[in-house]
Amino acid sequence: MSVLKLKNTYTKRLEVFQPLDPHGKRVTMYTCGPTVYNFVHIGNLRSFLFADILRRTLERNGYEVRQVMNITDVGHMTEDHLADAGGEDKLAVAARKLGSDPFKVALHFEDAFAHDARAMRLRVYQGGEAGDPALHPRATRHIPEMLHAIQRLIEEGFAYVVDSGEVYYEVSKFPEYGRLSGKVLEDLEAGARVEVRDDKRDPRDFALWKVDAKHLMQWDPHSEKGWDPADYARFRELLPAGVDQRIRAGFPGWHIECSAMSRAHLGHTIDIHTGGEDNIFPHHECEIAQSYGAFKTCVHGPHGAPDEGSQRKTFARYWVHGRFLLVNNRKMSKRDGTFYTAKELLDPRGQGRDDLANELERLGFAGGKVPANVLRFALISNQYTQPMNFSLESLAAARTGVERIQTRFDKLREAVGDGTNPASNLTASGHMIELVNRAEAEFDSALNDNLNTPNAVAAVFKAVGELNTMHLGPAEAREAMRLLDSFDEVLDVLDRTERSGLITREQIQTWLEPATLKQKAVALKHWAETTDREQLWERIEAGQLPDFEETAPVEDMDGAMVELFVAIRQNARMSKDFKVADAVRDELKRRGVALEDTAQGFRWVR
């Protein structure tokens, strides 16, 4: 198997991945998560999805991954912010109605994010991980850890308290500041974009603790005011002597949360730290500086190995950053109408975006909605190291691409059957084994090459194309299915519900016997509810269409009902009444079921 290599932002090099774990098994990963004062947009999603692909690739390589994705819910909300939250957005308005309790608003958006994250199949929100608060730590619940770190920074001489009661990190005390981002301190100083404050010793110094009466979340480090009781108890335990008396009630600066939470939940050293490219500076640069000062860490050398002779331990061994998603080759912009939240694409009409829904329908999206697996596929099919140019057309391309893989998957499942066929226990042909092995190797080497998802996807399409030219028995299909399952452990774009079925010609022949068909029909719920069954049957025999609205509402189409429709249609086909036959197929289509004639019989797909 190929070896996983990752581009480390810190060294600017492609490095072979080696975990810190001496047994080479466990990997810790910290992903900078969402700020929950708004709905996540597809740019956020791309960033989280690349982290998800990285995590799954690690797992594919046999590692046990512990991934933490923080929730930034702290401190920066003001009354103005609430009043301005999202303009016309219905859910934002609903959030505002929650009142001026910023914790409730943050929770509301966090729930919304968790919903999107599950829809996008982020593994860190699947299964038991979804409900584990240690994997989704909230900044507001880690104030003790942050104050602890701040106090350490003051005591170690890396931070200072100013008259206002705020605390700043003194950048000049950390010579490595700027090394991750390649920034030159002198240039930063020259830039006029750093917040100008008279009480800062240096304009580049950044805030660890802020004081601003306008902000809605406030903690008093010298009393219980503003605290969650449990957090306050932990704070007293962590800092029995309290913090520097000059620090006033306020809230933590943005950067300190990740230093504090990664340490709290993943320990002193983490293997991989991920984020968007905008996190490189200043956020991650500041994290490195903070952890260096507070926890005596470092980030030296390739593979995160400390310099020779250093007593310090590494903070993050690999820094991996995803590039931005662009729309029309520009950064997303609300003004240009190129800003899409996940919710808007998944359910435009539900978000009041009828215009978007109509556009999507024009591009062939049923109901004007983008299926979540299509959005996922679109956002992972470009390499994370390149800016991705997103468009609705790219979504349409993703849809047909996913459908191609899905169709092969469905057909394989049909071919495998329920396992009762003794032929399925046979050994697959050498040709098939070879195909599977080669495809797996191609997929692996693409992913392991710094998560080259375009090549990984190409390997999938290549395999699908080859499988499409082959006639597969149960044993062959079983192996092929295993291959697609294996791909999908990483890509996770397939619909695994029983969404298709195969009806053989022999079966239909039996059902076309009036007695059998009637028996079958009686067994069907909706048919049974029809008052005049005899009359209905007579109409079918006469080649007339039954009242579909009565017999089969869209939401109740199941396999049995489809079979009945197919029988009716076949009845018409046998008597060359293609008008009726096509009408039945159209009716099925309207109910979301596509019907295909195959050599063996009839295949339906929901």
Added chain:
RNA sequence: GGUGGCGUAGCCAAGUGGUUAGGCAACGGUUUGCAAAACCGUCACACGCGGGUUCGACUCCCGCCGCCACCUCCA
């Protein structure tokens, strides 16, 4: 101004000093009662422009042109 990056056929997008990326779209064909799905073929001797190095460059070097991002508590 500083830093990093990008320009590949209609669109998206890999990759490489000399031999197929892949997907989507379009068109033609096979198949079908018609479809669908699938297959085959075409579009594709594509690599922003101009020089240079080389037996040979899309790939390396130099210079242009165009575009983008970061330097703002934006993934």
